[in-house]
Amino acid sequence: MAPTSFKLNTGVDMPAVGLGTWQSAPGEVANAVAIALKAGYRLIDTAYCYGNEDEVGKGIKEAIDAGVVKREDIFVVTKLWNTYATRAEVGLDKSLQNLGLDYVDLFLVHWPVGMNPEGNDDRFPKLPNGERDITWEHDHVATWKQMEGLVKTGKTKAIGVSNYSKVYLEKLLAQAEIVPAVNQIENHPSLPQDEVVAICKENGIHIMAYSPLGSTGSPLFQNESVKKVAEKKGASPGTVLLSYHVARGSTVLAKSVTESRIKANLEIVDLDDEDLKTLGEVSAGGKFERFVYPPFGINFGFPDKTTGKTMPNGLEA
Numbered sequence: 001m002a003p004t005s006f007k008l009n010t011g012v013d014m015p016a017v018g019l020g021t022w023q024s025a026p027g028e029v030a031n032a033v034a035i036a037l038k039a040g041y042r043l044i045d046t047a048y049c050y051g052n053e054d055e056v057g058k059g060i061k062e063a064i065d066a067g068v069v070k071r072e073d074i075f076v077v078t079k080l081w082n083t084y085a086t087r088a089e090v091g092l093d094k095s096l097q098n099l100g101l102d103y104v105d106l107f108l109v110h111w112p113v114g115m116n117p118e119g120n121d122d123r124f125p126k127l128p129n130g131e132r133d134i135t136w137e138h139d140h141v142a143t144w145k146q147m148e149g150l151v152k153t154g155k156t157k158a159i160g161v162s163n164y165s166k167v168y169l170e171k172l173l174a175q176a177e178i179v180p181a182v183n184q185i186e187n188h189p190s191l192p193q194d195e196v197v198a199i200c201k202e203n204g205i206h207i208m209a210y211s212p213l214g215s216t217g218s219p220l221f222q223n224e225s226v227k228k229v230a231e232k233k234g235a236s237p238g239t240v241l242l243s244y245h246v247a248r249g250s251t252v253l254a255k256s257v258t259e260s261r262i263k264a265n266l267e268i269v270d271l272d273d274e275d276l277k278t279l280g281e282v283s284a285g286g287k288f289e290r291f292v293y294p295p296f297g298i299n300f301g302f303p304d305k306t307t308g309k310t311m312p313n314g315l316e317a
Contacts, residue, residue, distance in 0.1 A: 002016070006206055009179055010158045015042045015075055017246070019033065019253070021052055024255060024257050025257065029059065033059025036262050037059070040266055041262075042069070044059075047108075054098045056076075076101065076105050078095045079108040085115070089146065092156060093155070106158045108159070116133040140172065159178060163184070186290060187207065188212050188241060190289040197248070201249075207249075207250040211291055212252050220237070229278050233275070
């Protein structure tokens with residue numbers, strides 16, 4: 001039977017499946033959260049830059065007020081945005097205020113990137129030429145040191161990172177007093193990120209997978225290897241793609257605002273080594289495909305979608 005939770009390096013259990021809220025339409029998030037909690041979800045993921053923490057908080061409050069669940073039974077995750085990289089506690093306080101909560105269960109560094117805290121926008125400051133207003137001298141380890149101090153405040157039960165590559169993890173781990181509990185990354189059979197997964201496992205860092213179906217339109221549903229496993233298991237391609245992560249020992253975030261889909265995403269099936277081998281064919285021969293490309297990505301180790309090239313950023317030395 002597939003596991004329903006995983007133990008973090010803090011000793012706390014994290015659910016194997018959570019509700020993701022990134023790119024969910026405004027006005028639909030609160031209802032989706034309330035539906036998910038009623039359906040049995042106990043992990044809700046959001047972030048300051050999503051602009052929906054207030055709706056997530058409303059959905060949580062609705063479920064608690066209705067007696068569906070108690071606060072202590074919900075694992076709430078949010079993230080420190082780049083414009084608050086030098087003001088971690090300020091960022092956390094803003095998120096808590098938006099959520100209407102006294103604490104979150106996990107607070108993540110959203111990216112190892114700093115953006116101008118005094119720029120022309122709170123979330124996405126830009127330069128006159130339209131590029132993101134990035135603080136290139138930013139040291140992500142300094143941000144982590146601030147994150148470590150937040151655990152003592154009780155405002156977050158645990159801390160972790162998101163979108164960290166092997167290089168960034170190595171630099172962080174060399175100076176960290178607290179090992180990140182989690183690294184949340186884009187992860188699916190087209191982008192297994194085995195190198196990142198391996199260093200995380202070696203250091204007791206749990207993987208949370210986002211964009212498990214690929215991207216908008218779920219292109220992986222049509223992949224022959226995915227369909228082969230789905231037919232074998234008598235399950236939908238979506239169920240197989242979500243189950244892939246649980247079989248690999250990772251937590252997976254399933255995003256939906258539709259009640260039927262929210263419920264269906266909780267249906268995880270057991271995948272054996274042969275199934276994982278078949279799904280491994282999706283990226284065989286280096287046929288990797290990343291679907292999430294932040295505007296600043298090429299400077300932080302992400303390949304350009306057109307050329308496939310990456311640019312050094314000076315922080316990796």
